[in-house]
Every structure is written in structure tokens, then in C-alpha cells.
Amino acid sequence: MKVAVTGADGFIGSHLVEALVRAGADVVAMAQYNSVGSWGWLEDLPADVLDGVEVRLGDLRDAGTTSSALAGASVVYHLGALIAVPYSFDAPRSYVETNVLGTQNVLEAVRRESSRLVHTSTSEVYGSALSVPISEDHPLQAQSPYAATKIAADKLVESYVAAYGVRAVTVRPFNTYGPRQSARAFIPAVMAQALAGRTTVRVGSLSPRRDLTFVADTVAAFRAVGELDDDPWNGATFNAGTGSSWSMGHVLHEIARVVGVHLDVDTDAERVRPPAAEVRHLECDASRLRAATGWEARSSLREGLEATRAWMAEPRHFGSYKPDLHQV
Template structure:
């Protein structure tokens, strides 16, 4: 149980829009909202085969209304926002490596899509919680990283998110649109796509591979379990003090990728060794070497506090990998 459950009670009886709802974090957030007594309107990326991603179990649940569409379509977004009490905007293109190949796609989805959501929230007088990323900080100049840290676009993905964050804040300053920015550090856990480092390693171990192929082992990351991140969204969405602010969501602890893989090998109980793979390295000047959250402000303003330790979270993720070995994985456009 959370030590600060009052922000969960805030959502009882509300109608909440979640964009990117079928993805890893999005679906976890939907389940937390339902547990808190909310009704959810789920905007999912249109697919002709009606795939609901990780929300398939809620296909016939009266508490969940599905809308198929694309945040790049202003009309779809406007219809989705109409009549809701609050919007959690998670829909985005998020794969950093693909952003080197298709930067225009990231601008269209992450920037234009966010503007469509903002304009609809302004039109309908609806509060917005926008999803940022710790990647906007780039390689840390100071640690732990406060929200006042300079923004450094070290990939087309991070540049698109910096632009989106700026547009969000412009609506707060220009129009008084009630907005808050949630800036998660590295979220992990069950349902995460195999493109991410933790499930990628665990899937290799589960498949019995003796060599784990990785790029750089020196970068450090601040890993937050999925349900903790989802609760952070809810805490920020319920806080009047969070309006007009960007708030970090992270544990305040860091681990290097090299140490992480050693830990994952031990958790799996398998024998494996790490093999450096140059094809997995980011372009020179693009690798973010260190991410460590200063979470002081979000704790002070909202009462949120991460509850799942890294060891516990990794064990839960390994259990998910081994007990449900076939997963479609979170789509690249949904968190």
C-alpha cells in the first residue's frame, strides 16, 4: 500500500483520457486508474486488426472506452478529449535508435501530436499531464539531476521531447492551460518491449544464450518499476502544486549497465558472459552517460515515493519473462 493514498482517491468517479493507453506504461496507468475508481477513455493507435495491446483483457469492460486513432489527427484527438476530466498524454515514438533513421516521424508524432492534445485541452478546459523523459537532460552535468538541469538534445528523440515540453509550457504561460509535465527516468517491468535493455537481456537469458550482446557498459541509469511510475503520474495529476511544473520521477539510485547485466544473470540463475557489440553503440556524442534523478520536488509536492526496490522489480520482471514467454511487446508508439 502507498504511504500517500490520498492522491489515488482523487480519481474516484472521474473520466480520464489516456493516450498511448495500450502500451507498457499506458496500460499500467489504466489499471491503476481503474483500481482507484476512475473510468478510462483509452486512445490507442489505430490498427485494422483491432489489437488492444496490453488492454485486451478490458475489451468488454464497461469502465473502459476504446478510441482507435492517431494523435497526429487533430479531429480524433479533439473528440477523445471532449467530456473528460483529465488527460494523461503518453502516446509517442520512443525508440532512440530509430530516431536516428526517421527523425521526421518523431517530430510529427511527438511534437505535432502533443500540440493537438494541448489545443484540445485548451478548447475543452481540461487538465493535461504530459509525458517527458529523462533523456531531455542528456549526459548529466550535475548529479542527482534536478528539474533545473540544462536540456541537451543528444538524439532526435530527445530533441522532439524537448520541443514538446516547451510547447506544453507555452500553453501554461500564454493561455493558462492547466498542465504538468511528468519526467520519468528509466521505467522497467513486466510488459516492457524487448527493445529496452532489461527485457532484452532477460529474453536472451531465458532463451539460453551464453553470450549477451550489448553496447556500452559504462552508462548509468535510474530504474523505476512500472507501477511506481504509474502512481507518480497519478500523484502529479492530483496535485495543484504541480501545475506549470516539470517533475522528475526516479528512485534517486543509479546502476551501470555492466553492473545491471551481472545482477540480471544472477537473478536468472543462468551462465552467460557479456560480449561487446559495436553495432549496438549509439553515435559518437549521442550516448547519455549518466542519469540519476533528484526526486525531491515530486516527493515534496505530491507525496509520491517509489516503493519497489530494484532487486524486487527485476525478480518480478524475470518471473513475467519466464511465465509468459510469448509477448507482442509494447508498440513503439506507446509507452
């Protein structure tokens, strides 16, 4: 089966491409165009996997390159997006253009092709939890421009299902982490500093709680949804998370144990979100996904951190991180 993945050059997208190829799919990987021809994290895939991938450089904001990349795909996994919450306060228009208009371009392409669409949302659309665990019926609360654009994209998918009969489902992952994640996120930012020998690490707030899902489990959720029978392709939304949450302070302690060091903390004001923008607590209710597909997260936090440390410690991977630079 021919499938297409947008955002294939990114963290989760590259892992999904690898899993789909290993499962026997014919994969078209849409990556962000750049003048040096970089394929992003796709270049980290083994050669035998890349042999099964057709890489197409383009831009979600451009309807032509998007339509061309997705042509002929039976299923489109739409992961392409601008994702960093802090940067969305600096460049909100970019997030509207990529996350909202880009999603519209994807929807028009799948509408013409009669493809099925697996659309990627985010737990950030729920804002700070009003109740936990968070089900798909929890109110949507935009506490950042990023979250607002993802809500808008989700609603666009909903409208294309209702108005045009597009066959689509939405996956809402909760805080995925693991190999290939950029240092804008808490775990790789702290781990990079620890692996570089820093005994005092610069961090933001340590009180927010997150449901941390290892990337292999998130990818398994995407695949499980993408392989559903016809009935659920009616705009259904599925949360994907572990059902447990941890404070960032606890996670920092676990990173120190995994790396084998003692870490002191220096709170960096630049890494602290404005109080009204900070999502305080995210904890997933994935019972709908479990009932529909049998999926459940299998990796413990310790196992996921161990796998992340082993990957990051390899010189060719660690060289892509800048431990002393705050990346938004």
C-alpha cells in the same frame, strides 16, 4: 471522474490505465489505430479491468481523432509518443510529427475542453549529466532527435500554459522498466536472451549509468501528480526516479542472478549508440515531487527484476519477444 490516457496501448500507458480503473476512474484509452484492431498491451489487462475502459483507436498526428478521444475528460494523461532513441536517427520526421505535432493536437483538445493535462517528458532531455543528482533545473541537452522532439513538446506545453492558461504539469520519468516493456530496452532485451537459454548475450555499451524505476512506481508518480490540488497546475515539472543509478554492466549481472544463469557478453556494434549520442549518466533528484505529493519509489532493483522475470517467463508473454532479433 472521467480521465483519458494517450499511448494507452503502450508499456507505461497500459499500467496507468489499469491503476486508474482500479482506483475507480472512468477511463478512455486512446490507442494507435491499426487495421487489425489490436489494442496493444491493453489486451493483457484482466477482463474486470477492461470492463471499465473505453478504448478509442486513433492517431495523435490527426487532430480530429485526438480531439474526439479526449472530449469530456477532466484529466488527460498524455503518454503517447514515439520513444526508441536509436530509431529516431533513422526516422526523425516521424518523431517530430508524433511527439511535437501530436502534443500540439493534445494541447488544443485540452484547451477547448478546459481539461487538466499531465504531460509526459523524459530524462533523456537532460542529456549526459553535468551534475548529479539531476534536478528539474538541469540544462536541457538534446543528444538525439528523440530528445529534441521531447524538449519541443515540453516547451509547447509551457507556451500553452503561459499564453492560454492551460492547466498542465509535466512528469519526467527516469528509465522505467518492468512487465510489458518492449525488447528495444536493455532489461527486456537481456532477460529475453537469458530466458531463451542463451549463455552469451548480445549487448551494447555496459558503462552508461541509469536511474531505473519500476513501472508501478512510475505509475504511482503519474497518479500522485494527476490528483494534485489546483495550485501546482501552472506548468510545473516533476522528476520521477529512485535517486540511485546503476551501470548497465551491474544490471546485466543482476539479471543473471535473478534468472539463475551465468551470462557471457558479446558486444554488438549495432546496439552501441554513437559516442556523441550516448547519454552517459542519469540519476534523479525527485525531491520536488516528494515535497508536492509525498511520492517515493518503493521497489528495489532486485524486486523489480524479479517481477519482470516472473511476467516474461509466462509462455503467453515470452512468445511476444524475439530474443535473437535486435529491436531498435
